[in-house]
Amino acid sequence: EAGVTQFPSHSVIEKGQTVTLRCDPISGHDNLYWYRRVMGKEIKFLLHFVKESKQDESGMPNNRFLAERTGGTYSTLKVQPAELEDSGVYFCASSQEETYPYEQYFGPGTRLTVT
């Protein structure tokens, strides 16, 4: 079974540009999460989808970030316009609620560098 996949693996953009990250969860997983790790800091939650609905977007830093999950399958995270402090690794995770071992499975991440 395929794991969580993310695209691209790396992205280097200039300040002010737009970038769109994509996450494909494990097939059948209703829960999809976005997390981010900026250099030297802990991994932090951004938002949580249950199917196509945003369950919790309390971690989204500001309105330059827009996440979508149309049809409840893959998700995109758009940053527009990108700022230097947006650099970091963006992880996506998915899980199936109340299914042992209750694990959130992480994708390999997208490393975003804003110059």
Added chain:
Amino acid sequence: RKEVEQDPGPFNVPEGATVAFNCTYSNSASQSFFWYRQDCRKEPKLLMSVYSSGNEDGRFTAQLNRASQYISLLIRDSKLSDSATYLCVVNRGFYNTDKLIFGTGTRLQVFP
């Protein structure tokens, strides 16, 4: 103050050693607890869940003290392959349904 605090290390130990990591969390509403492992430039992977009664998985033992809001991980007979960053993680939801709150991680380096 961070919600999950860990000693960042690094812990440098020889093969075969026993090493223990500790973690504290500040939100008493936390319901589920985990140790994740993260290799360099890779994604976090679940190592084990942590239960109040304590639990063991091979060379790994995890303990939770809810009264003290303290979580520990003990690794016995360390292997070179145990070298990684160990992330203490809490979740306010049952069954890992809510967002994960991560510590900064404790780096372990096992040497020959």
